[in-house]
Amino acid sequence: MSSEPKPLPFIYQFAAGAVAGVSEILVMYPLDVVKTRVQIQGRVAVAGRDHYTGMVDCFRKIIANEGASRLYRGIGAPILMEAPKRATKFAANDEWGKVYRNLFNAPKMTQGLSILTGATAGATEAFVVVPFELVKIRLQDPAQAAKYSGLLDCVTKIIRTEGPLTLYQGLESTIWRHVLWNAGYFGCIFQSRIQNSPVVAGGVRKYGWAVPSLGLVMREEGFGALYKGFLPKVLRLGPGGGILLVVFTGMMDFFRGMRGEA
Structure with missing residues (x-):
């Protein structure tokens, strides 16, 4: 063999x-x-x-x-995201594996540690992914895309007019998605809404934290809207x-x- x-x-x-x-x-x-x-x-x-x-x-x-x-439209963002995303995924998984093996005095990886390490690496990866996905979604949305001439223009205008932290809208739901993925993805399908939601009167975004946004989407559009x-x-x-x-x-x-x- x-x-x-x-x-x-x-x-x-x-x-x-x-x-x-x-x-x-x-x-x-x-x-x-x-x-x-x-x-x-x-x-x-x-x-x-x-x-x-x-x-x-x-x-x-x-x-x-x-x-x-x-x-x-917007394909440049996910293509540029691939290298840092892959690097973060592999490096984070390796480094968190060392941390958990030391923490639990484990001589080698086990099934449980592999799950824990992968979940933590997914959460780490989310911090790299979110800004790229936000730009991608802005450029895909016809209501938003007209504001931007391209990827760099989109990033520049978001930072200048909405602040750099705007690039991390949807971070919470992205963390949930990357940590839980199969179990949590469809519950967090509204991520696009959080990253694309405008500020309304009073400076409050319609879609903010993950769980309240789930309830808001269901109340306004029904449960089926979560699976659009x-x-x-x-x-x-x-x-x-x-x-x-x-x-x-x-x-x-x-x-x-x-x-x-x-």
Whole structure:
């Protein structure tokens, strides 16, 4: 029976993960645009804006009314996010593993420590992810996108007009998502709303903390509103996960061959 391949150094895992992540983004990004558009629209149509009845209707109206290139609006943010995101994920997981092994006097990682380490690394990663996702969502939203000429202009104007801490709107829900992911993702589906919500009279944002925002969305739009964008998200997770796995595995095999370890 052949033995497990020897783990490659971190830099190769990071590079393979980054290439896989960017490949997935390039192929699946239009579904993310559709998901965001469906999530952030209200129940009632707004005059002068397209209102979408579902995923296919959203695709059709974006292409017909705004052009196919709009499906890639804001893609620079997630692409730029891939490198720091991957670096933070791997580095945080490694460092938190050392912390917990020392804390619990564990000679090696266990199932429980792996879960705890992954959850903590996810929370750490959220601090890197949030600003990029906020910019991406602002550029995807037709009501907001007209304010910005591009990614750098969006970042500059947000910092200048709303303050640097605005880049961390939605941090709480993003932490929940990255820590709990499968169990918590659909409960935190309103993240787009928090990151895209304007300041109303009195300087208070409509969507602030995670749990109160859940209740507000349910009261105003019903429980089903928490699952807006569910279909395009599921469609992206399936093929997107396949792309990530195939490209990552292929890159790791390429690096092993390059190092003479194949």
